[in-house]
Amino acid sequence: MPFYRCLIPKDSLSYEQRERIAIAFTDVHCGLSTAPRNFVQVAFLDSSPSGEVFDSHGNGVLRYETPYFIAGGNRAGRSPETKGKILEGAIDRFSEIAEVPRDMVSGFISEAPGSWTMEAGRILPDPGEEAEWLRQTSSPA
Amino acid sequence: MISFEIYVQEGCASAGIRPAVEIALEAVCGDVLGPEAEHVEFAWTVIAKGFGFRGGLPSTTSLVRSRIPDGCDRVTRARFLRSIGNEWCRLAACAQDEVIVSARDWSWAG
Numbered sequence: 180m181p182f183y184r185c186l187i188p189k190d191s192l193s194y195e196q197r198e199r200i201a202i203a204f205t206d207v208h209c210g211l212s213t214a215p216r217n218f219v220q221v222a223f224l225d226s227s228p229s230g231e232v233f234d235s236h237g238n239g240v241l242r243y244e245t246p247y248f249i250a251g252g253n254r255a256g257r258s259p260e261t262k263g264k265i266l267e268g269a270i271d272r273f274s275e276i277a278e279v280p281r282d283m284v285s286g287f288i289s290e291a292p293g294s295w296t297m298e299a300g301r302i303l304p305d306p307g308e309e310a311e312w313l314r315q316t317s318s319p320a
Numbered sequence: 321m322i323s324f325e326i327y328v329q330e331g332c333a334s335a336g337i338r339p340a341v342e343i344a345l346e347a348v349c350g351d352v353l354g355p356e357a358e359h360v361e362f363a364w365t366v367i368a369k370g371f372g373f374r375g376g377l378p379s380t381t382s383l384v385r386s387r388i389p390d391g392c393d394r395v396t397r398a399r400f401l402r403s404i405g406n407e408w409c410r411l412a413a414c415a416q417d418e419v420i421v422s423a424r425d426w427s428w429a430g
Contacts, residue, residue, distance in 0.1 A: 180420070182383065194370050201373035217375035220383065220420070222327065222367045233325060233363070235385055237430020252430075289430030294394065295423055297401035300416035 180296050180303055181208050181219045182235055183269065186226040186248040192277055197223050199276045207268035208253075211261055213307050218298070236289040247279060249286030254293040256306040262288055321426070322349050323361045327383040330369045333412040338364060344407040345384075352400045356389040383420045384408055390425045397423055 183204050192200070201221040208219050224232075226248065231240045236252035249269055253262070266288050274281040293303035304312040324345060333341075342362050349357030372379040384404055392400070405421045408414070 180422075197371060198373065198376070202376035205373075205376045215375075219375055220379065220381065221373045221376075223371040224365065224367070234430050235325065236424065236428075238387065238426065238428055239430075291422065291424045291428060291430065295397065295425075297398070297405055297421045298417075300402070300405060302398055302401070 180252075180254050180293060180298065181214060182252045183208075183219070183221045184232065184235065184250040184252075185221065185223045185273070186232055186243065186250065187223055187277075188246055189225045191246075192223065196276055200273055203272035203276060204269050207272060208265055211265050211268065212257065213309050214254075215309055215313060218309075234289050236291040241287050241289075243285055245283050245285040247273065247277065247284040249273060249284070251286060251288035253288055253290050254296075254303065254306050255290035256293070257290075262290070321359045321361070322353070322357055322389070323363070323387045325363050325365070325383075325385045327365045327367055327372075327385070328412075329367050329372045329380055329382065332380050332414065332418070333382055335366075337411050338362075341408065341411050344411060345404060348400065348403045348407055349388075352396060352403055353388060353392070380414070381418050381420060382408065382412065382414070384422070386421075386423045387426050387428075388423045390427050392423070392425070 204221050205216050205219040209216050230243050232250050234241050266286050270284050274284050293305045296303045299316050346360045374381050401421045408419045
């Protein structure tokens with residue numbers, strides 16, 4: 180369910196940087212939550228001149244004014260503090276690995292109920308209830 | 321109205337299957353959600369090879385994200401998700417663990 184779209188200028192990051200960022204986002208997300216690592220999806224897409232991207236978990240568009248933007252979408256049910264830490268951690272790690280000043284990176288995380296998503300043919304659990312779900316599911320990377 | 325945002329990893333679901341997928345998903349909308357499904361829109365995004373990861377590893381997973389009319393009960397939503405997933409797997413020739421399907425309420429603000 181966690182889906183992080185990184186909007187980046189075309190050709191601005193190498194494969195190695197993208198891979199490291201994807202691993203770092205997985206570390207951040209799973210370090211602050213009980214989500215399994217293979218839940219975490221990260222995609223790198225070209226940023227738009229309009230500075231807008233569809234909200235993958237909401238009903239509108241997200242607007243950004245920085246060259247790099249992280250559009251995150253997670254399951255609802257975590258505290259605002261945890262949500263904030265995940266976003267801050269992702270921005271920190273992105274900035275570090277991409278070697279760009281932190282103020283060139285911004286982001287937003289929107290959320291939707293886990294029960295509105297099906298993965299591996301099964302409705303997702305709410306945050307914190309993954310263990311039982313995983314016991315009943317074989318979910319390869 | 322119903323809308324789909326579909327993210328596919330390059331090389332995992334060819335552009336050639338898009339018309340068949342759209343027809344199949346529209347049919348699911350009609351079957352499961354009824355008259356509310358009279359207008360269905362699609363937006364496709366291809367994630368270039370080397371630009372998509374799952375758990376930090378290169379991903380073959382597609383994401384089929386939809387917005388449906390408010391008020392869908394849990395059982396109907398689950399049936400909708402399962403039907404969409406089954407159709408995707410049939411047409412894209414992939415396994416269930418290679419597709420993530422979601423359906424959020426139209427007015428859900430995120």
